[in-house]
Amino acid sequence: MSNSRGVSAAGHKRATIRDVARAAGVSIGTVSLAMSDNPSVAEATKEKVRQVAATLSYRPSAVGRALQARRTNAIGVVVPHSSHHVFGHLYFMEVLSGVSEVLNQAGLTLVLSTAPTESEEESAYLKILRSQQVDGVILASAALHDKNVAQLKGSPYPFVFIGRYPLDPEVPAVGIDDMGSAREAVWHLLAHGHTRIAHISGPLRHLSAADRYAGYVQALTNAGIKLREAYVREGDYSEQAGWAGMRSLLSLDEPPTALFAANDETAVGAISALRAAGIQPGKEFPVVGFDDVVLARLVTPGLTTIRQPMQMLGVEAAQLLMRLLTEPQAHGVVQTELRTHLVVRESCGCARVEGGEAAVT
Amino acid sequence: MSNSRGVSAAGHKRATIRDVARAAGVSIGTVSLAMSDNPSVAEATKEKVRQVAATLSYRPSAVGRALQARRTNAIGVVVPHSSHHVFGHLYFMEVLSGVSEVLNQAGLTLVLSTAPTESEEESAYLKILRSQQVDGVILASAALHDKNVAQLKGSPYPFVFIGRYPLDPEVPAVGIDDMGSAREAVWHLLAHGHTRIAHISGPLRHLSAADRYAGYVQALTNAGIKLREAYVREGDYSEQAGWAGMRSLLSLDEPPTALFAANDETAVGAISALRAAGIQPGKEFPVVGFDDVVLARLVTPGLTTIRQPMQMLGVEAAQLLMRLLTEPQAHGVVQTELRTHLVVRESCGCARVEGGEAAVT
DNA sequence: TATAATGCTTAAAACGTTTCAATTGAACTT
DNA sequence: AAGTTCAATTGAAACGTTTTAAGCATTATA
Numbered sequence: 001m002s003n004s005r006g007v008s009a010a011g012h013k014r015a016t017i018r019d020v021a022r023a024a025g026v027s028i029g030t031v032s033l034a035m036s037d038n039p040s041v042a043e044a045t046k047e048k049v050r051q052v053a054a055t056l057s058y059r060p061s062a063v064g065r066a067l068q069a070r071r072t073n074a075i076g077v078v079v080p081h082s083s084h085h086v087f088g089h090l091y092f093m094e095v096l097s098g099v100s101e102v103l104n105q106a107g108l109t110l111v112l113s114t115a116p117t118e119s120e121e122e123s124a125y126l127k128i129l130r131s132q133q134v135d136g137v138i139l140a141s142a143a144l145h146d147k148n149v150a151q152l153k154g155s156p157y158p159f160v161f162i163g164r165y166p167l168d169p170e171v172p173a174v175g176i177d178d179m180g181s182a183r184e185a186v187w188h189l190l191a192h193g194h195t196r197i198a199h200i201s202g203p204l205r206h207l208s209a210a211d212r213y214a215g216y217v218q219a220l221t222n223a224g225i226k227l228r229e230a231y232v233r234e235g236d237y238s239e240q241a242g243w244a245g246m247r248s249l250l251s252l253d254e255p256p257t258a259l260f261a262a263n264d265e266t267a268v269g270a271i272s273a274l275r276a277a278g279i280q281p282g283k284e285f286p287v288v289g290f291d292d293v294v295l296a297r298l299v300t301p302g303l304t305t306i307r308q309p310m311q312m313l314g315v316e317a318a319q320l321l322m323r324l325l326t327e328p329q330a331h332g333v334v335q336t337e338l339r340t341h342l343v344v345r346e347s348c349g350c351a352r353v354e355g356g357e358a359a360v361t
Numbered sequence: 362m363s364n365s366r367g368v369s370a371a372g373h374k375r376a377t378i379r380d381v382a383r384a385a386g387v388s389i390g391t392v393s394l395a396m397s398d399n400p401s402v403a404e405a406t407k408e409k410v411r412q413v414a415a416t417l418s419y420r421p422s423a424v425g426r427a428l429q430a431r432r433t434n435a436i437g438v439v440v441p442h443s444s445h446h447v448f449g450h451l452y453f454m455e456v457l458s459g460v461s462e463v464l465n466q467a468g469l470t471l472v473l474s475t476a477p478t479e480s481e482e483e484s485a486y487l488k489i490l491r492s493q494q495v496d497g498v499i500l501a502s503a504a505l506h507d508k509n510v511a512q513l514k515g516s517p518y519p520f521v522f523i524g525r526y527p528l529d530p531e532v533p534a535v536g537i538d539d540m541g542s543a544r545e546a547v548w549h550l551l552a553h554g555h556t557r558i559a560h561i562s563g564p565l566r567h568l569s570a571a572d573r574y575a576g577y578v579q580a581l582t583n584a585g586i587k588l589r590e591a592y593v594r595e596g597d598y599s600e601q602a603g604w605a606g607m608r609s610l611l612s613l614d615e616p617p618t619a620l621f622a623a624n625d626e627t628a629v630g631a632i633s634a635l636r637a638a639g640i641q642p643g644k645e646f647p648v649v650g651f652d653d654v655v656l657a658r659l660v661t662p663g664l665t666t667i668r669q670p671m672q673m674l675g676v677e678a679a680q681l682l683m684r685l686l687t688e689p690q691a692h693g694v695v696q697t698e699l700r701t702h703l704v705v706r707e708s709c710g711c712a713r714v715e716g717g718e719a720a721v722t
Numbered sequence: 723t724a725t726a727a728t729g730c731t732t733a734a735a736a737c738g739t740t741t742c743a744a745t746t747g748a749a750c751t752t
Numbered sequence: 753a754a755g756t757t758c759a760a761t762t763g764a765a766a767c768g769t770t771t772t773a774a775g776c777a778t779t780a781t782a
Binding site: 016028029032060062064065 | 739
Binding site for chain 2: 730733734736
């Protein structure tokens with residue numbers, strides 16, 4: 001076809017610092033200095049350089065700059081799940097939102113990496129770090145015993161873990177008290193007078209899921225109720241898992257009478273299953289979720305759930321990482337725990353109060 | 362400030378190609394060749410190099426490589442909204458998911474950029490491109506007359522627009538037929554026998570919003586119903602806008618009897634307002650949305666809405682951009698339109714299918 | 723035996739920046 | 753007149769790669 005246009009180069013070559021120097025009649029050193037408004041450059045020269053730079057629409061190359069500075073000014077957010085999985089969880093969206101806000105504000109670039117598959121988790125972390133693509137990473141929701149976390153910890157690269165990381169208090173992490181929050185959720189169900197309380201968990205090799213499960217166990221134990229293995233299902237935080245788990249629970253000889261779901265999506269799935277079985281979620285069969293994603297408020301019945309400050313987790317993680325980048329010696333104990341609280345809506349059977357919140361004593 | 366020099370090193374220095382060359386007793390050229398499995402390097406040498414590289418845990422620097430190749434292997438996704446806004450819309454999440462999948466698959470890096478504020482839109486596009494941070498960008502949901510789109514078009518940088526871009530058929534774009542889809546939505550309301558149909562739009566300087574509005578007008582006109590300005594509210598695709606818009610519509614002397622909302626979030630907001638006014642959404646007051654985000658299926662009543670393949674938009678955009686990057690002459694007419702369809706649930710008052718509650722697929 | 727071909731390896735250049743020691747020229751002191 | 757400051761500018765080095773032409777032993781060919 002009419003390929004005559006640009007044989008290969010699409011026309012313009014990008015202006016480099018050398019072009020600017022030539023056009024302004026100064027050395028490239030001066031251009032660099034002038035562009036960064038260095039005081040030792042004469043005002044007149046600066047003006048001239050700025051003008052020429054504008055004419056040529058010159059922009060310093062981030063790559064050239066990164067090479068010389070040995071710093072990319074980019075930070076990676078890596079989520080060790082397939083991307084579909086990742087974005088399916090409203091949780092990540094909120095965390096990502098927090099991270100993005102802080103980073104953009106600080107003029108840093110956000111590189112988003114989702115490991116292709118869980119089995120390839122290995123690569124994702126270090127690949128972008130070691131290849132010098134980013135200066136540090138934020139690790140969202142890794143499995144607890146992910147070998148790369150340990151490896152990362154032994155490396156000189158700054159990183160922040162989102163979630164609790166009790167295995168090593170030196171690992172910078174920002175999370176919530178999953179265990180305590182889960183206890184609170186179950187207490188609420190206990191306060192409703194239920195004793196046959198089931199739990200559909202998240203993937204248990206993730207600490208958040210294991211902790212929530214542990215909290216469930218604790219709350220029951222403290223209340224003098226013995227744990228029934230039959231009332232526990234391991235899920236994967238998906239709506240599907242909630243659906244399947246609930247169906248399976250309902251088929252028991254002596255089915256449970258209430259459910260604590262490990263997250264909101266699971267709760268929603270479970271509620272569908274209840275409805276399909278002709279049971280009315282809420283009064284008749286209380287369900288409590290976890291996270292308080294947007295969904296929780298909009299679904300019917302409104303989900304009683306533990307609100308965790310997801311966006312804030314992202315914000316704090318980003319800020320912590322930035323601190324680590326500027327003061328490398330700050331690598332002390334830096335684990336933050338943000339607060340959560342129970343949000344009571346209708347799915348637990350609490351009477352609905354106008355204006356939204358209801359209370360149970 | 363005298364700290365700059367040695368302080369920063371956190372211990373190890375990263376192994377460079379020179380270190381590998383020295384340790385393997387060959388030149389850096391040979392290392393480079395060996396690492397890329399170039400056939401002109403002797404097998405024994407390759408083996409040796411590989412081994413040394415592994416021992417030193419050497420990874421070629423992406424920066425050094427990018428500088429020499431004049432290509433970063435990164436592509437930017439820029440969304441000209443504040444990040445909070447962005448991630449609030451489930452729509453973007455899905456698009457991003459599609460993009461991410463394709464890019465990660467192809468070994469490309471995804472740089473996510475959210476313009477700080479809409480007024481600063483200007484910077485976001487070109488900043489990362491011109492500073493050589495990425496090889497191309499995907500532009501998600503820009504305003505129609507965004508001056509930067511035109512500017513971008515005049516530049517040699519490859520980019521893909523998500524959404525329709527009829528202003529210039531040469532601009533690579535992948536979108537849907539908003540207008541036709543909106544017509545279909547309104548037809549459905551007309552089929553229910555309604556004539557006083559309102560519309561709460563998105564921000565009209567965005568083409569998607571303008572098109573949906575136009576479709577609404579067309580459908581009414583074709584049906585011989587004259588447009589009543591009083592039945593139209595301009596919103597911003599938010600739940601809040603749906604709520605406020607609906608309240609305002611209900612306060613009219615002769616209020617509408619049905620609503621076409623520009624997107625699902627708006628529809629949800631409107632439904633809340635209806636409920637608050639004691640009107641039952643669905644049979645009593647049909648509402649149709651647009652997008653079919655996850656929410657639509659889970660909310661009560663289930664939203665009748667136009668399903669658009671959001672994730673697929675991301676996939677196609679990414680693929681198109683990749684093609685543009687490898688065959689620069691492909692810059693011909695490359696506008697793709699994906700198909701949509703009406704999904705009927707309960708919010709339009711259609712009889713609910715028995716067995717009803719959305720089974721999890 | 724001289725020449726050509728073959729198989730590996732290497733040196734050097736280039737990519738675009740920043741930094742800093744050295745240089746220049748002018749303006750001051752003595 | 754000679755030295756000393758000072759402000760402004762510059763040249764060169766360094767950052768880590770890839771690429772390519774040239775180099776060097778061998779081995780094959782005439």
